[in-house]
Amino acid sequence: MPQKLLEINKVGKSYGKSVILSDANLVINEGEFIALVGMSGGGKSTLLRMLAGLEETSAGSIIQDGNKIQGLNKEARVMFQEDRLLPWMNVMDNVLLDKRGKQSVSEATELLTQVGLGQYVEQLPSQLSGGQRQRVALARALMSHPRLLLLDEPLGALDALTRTKMQDLIRKVCQDKAITTFLVTHDINEAVRMADRIAVIKNGTIWRIVENPYRGKESLGDKEKEVEISEEILAEILD
Ligand SMILES: Nc1ncnc2c1ncn2[C@@H]1O[C@H](COP(=O)(O)OP(=O)(O)OP(=O)(O)O)[C@@H](O)[C@H]1O
Numbered sequence: 001m002p003q004k005l006l007e008i009n010k011v012g013k014s015y016g017k018s019v020i021l022s023d024a025n026l027v028i029n030e031g032e033f034i035a036l037v038g039m040s041g042g043g044k045s046t047l048l049r050m051l052a053g054l055e056e057t058s059a060g061s062i063i064q065d066g067n068k069i070q071g072l073n074k075e076a077r078v079m080f081q082e083d084r085l086l087p088w089m090n091v092m093d094n095v096l097l098d099k100r101g102k103q104s105v106s107e108a109t110e111l112l113t114q115v116g117l118g119q120y121v122e123q124l125p126s127q128l129s130g131g132q133r134q135r136v137a138l139a140r141a142l143m144s145h146p147r148l149l150l151l152d153e154p155l156g157a158l159d160a161l162t163r164t165k166m167q168d169l170i171r172k173v174c175q176d177k178a179i180t181t182f183l184v185t186h187d188i189n190e191a192v193r194m195a196d197r198i199a200v201i202k203n204g205t206i207w208r209i210v211e212n213p214y215r216g217k218e219s220l221g222d223k224e225k226e227v228e229i230s231e232e233i234l235a236e237i238l239d
Pocket residue numbers: 015020038039040041042043044045046047186
């Protein structure tokens with residue numbers, strides 16, 4: 001029986017008179033990877049910010065582990081499209097930030113090796129590519145052992161090839177560490193490549209939740225298959 005981590009319960013959000021979300025419902029299980037797709041301006045980032053506790057709900061509630069999220073969600077970490085690294089700190093210090101001690105350094109080293117940056121610990125962010133900087137951001141997010149990893153279009157600024165590599169890397173790391181992950185993307189291919197389930201936001205609500213038929217398949221590198229399955233899901237979404 002999957003263990004429930006989060007429950008988005010009849011959530012609504014309005015800014016003044018403009019209603020962004022209403023009656024949105026979604027249950028997220030422990031260790032699962034969910035992607036939220038939908039049109040631009042549909043409210044995806046707004047929902048993610050509410051999961052992070054950066055935004056309040058206007059109606060309904062978000063329950064994590066049986067408790068309503070109020071104020072900053074300390075068990076969540078967010079990764080944005082911008083890497084938000086501190087430019088004057090090298091890679092290692094960015095990952096450590098306020099953590100100190102031998103144990104933290106060895107953990108950071110292990111994480112940086114895992115994301116393929118073992119040789120780059122002393123570089124400054126300005127000496128890295130966009131993809132490498134996002135790898136640092138991922139390692140930094142993982143340093144605090146979040147129960148919930150929130151990804152807000154983190155790969156949006158990367159070229160296609162780097163993006164695909166990062167999709168597989170993030171997927172693998174999250175799976176290995178069994179981190180519950182919530183990805184916001186407008187790219188259905190990306191959702192299909194990464195997620196266990198895909199939630200679709202439409203007309204201000206979670207309109208459809210699709211099991212990803214691609215999940216667990218070995219053919220991750222097969223671009224044609226990916227497109228084919230995306231089209232299947234798109235058809236499902238649009239029918
Ligand atoms: N602080 C705010 N005040 C007023 N309106 C806001 C605020 N934040 C977001 N909005 C509006 O809420 C709507 C949803 O925005 P949101 O960023 O959640 O959409 P999105 O689905 O993530 O879009 P995109 O894919 O383009 O990032 C937009 O129309 C936006 O202008």
